Amino acid sequence: MSDTIKYLLDETRIPTAWYNITADLPSAPPPVLHPGTLKPVGPDDLAPLFPMSLIAQEVTTEREVEIPGPVRDIYKLWRPTPLYRARSLEKALGTPARIYYKYEGVSPAGSHKPNTAVAQAFYNKEAGVKRITTETGAGQWGSALAFAGSLFGIDVQVFMVRVSYDQKPYRRALMETYGARCVPSPSPETRSGRAVLEKRADHPGSLGIAISEAVEIAASRDDTKYALGSVLNHVLLHQTVIGQEALAQFELANDYPDVVVGCTGGGSNFAGIVFPFLGAQLRGRRSVRIVAVEPAACPSLTRGQYAYDFGDTGHLTPLAKMHTLGSTFTPPGFHAGGLRYHGMAPLVSHIKELGLIEARAYHQVTCFEAGVQFARAEGILPAPEANHAVRGAIDEALRCKEEGVSRAILFNLCGHGHFDMQAYIDYFAGKLTDQHYDEAELAMALAGLPSVKAA
């Protein structure tokens, strides 16, 4: 077994339950608040947007939530995903480190996003929902929900952040292939979109704005609900199939990670790979160092404040306590569109506050360098978002080389970059530059955080 590359599980090993880390945490994360009353939101507050089964998952304290049979059957299309040992990359780096990556790009949409899209579409279908609205940054989430909607016969409308809509016409075409409607955001179709366009007609958009547009439509129609591709507890919960499979695959490899690395936009792929390992640690198993890697141009975990804030720019959502750059902050238009979010999942923020994880920020050029180095050794072309995790893992491996120690490094290769070739074209043409956010805009966005007395 010594030079095995792929650690594979058969379909019977798809997890039967999602893992809920709140059952094992030393303290619960602060509650989500109603922006009017500043009291914790109840199920009725969320009912216009989500089916009750997902609202229940949002607040459950059970350690395990059973995965419905029809969802597991659909998971079989791409799960269990492979765990690779990156032997060629190790050789190229000349590192004694053992580098492993879990590859989520084998899903139909090309990333981890269908793990929750299929679950969310299933529960919406069960509740009789006819239409779902959503936002997308990179287009990965939009295509995942479009795919899931097509399986369950639900209409999907996707508000795609303008800058990504222009950068990635093929993502839009994929969503349309699955039968979804894709609209560039900010759009004239909603009050929130029109308010932004009035101030700036060529606004590049942001995830915060696209969320406002999707929420606004869902809240105003009885037959329509809203789905979010990250941030919320139930989304992170669905992604834990990744780490659970990885735990079983490390048993096959007769190894265990010393370090786990994931990129963070809203926190879902990171939580997906990390939470099962962290849970095992909290229950007394070996401890692992955990590194969250985020873009330096949108650094919520490393530069944001841990405070109550809106999840969207138009202030239609409840208030969540999270690391935030301020809901009015518009990140520059760098290529990892899926990481251009002002906030961080409340659960990921909470475990950061508990000191259970580290965070690090990188600019985009060094991430593309890492992605190209990875592709030349391992063959897989990572999504620009995933390049952040690749950079983080390579830096850990280079540290092993400097220190002359062999550690096991696991990272989540959360998606492929086949629809992101313009970014690679720009990189090879030397046109890709590091983008810097406007310090004054960040200060203003942080100054505008809602005032909430300690909850």
Ligand SMILES: Cc1ncc(COP(=O)(O)O)c(C=O)c1O
């Ligand atoms: C490939 C990929 N990775 C990561 C992300 C960031 O989201 P999250 O932090 O929820 O995994 C996205 C979001 O669109 C994505 O498409």
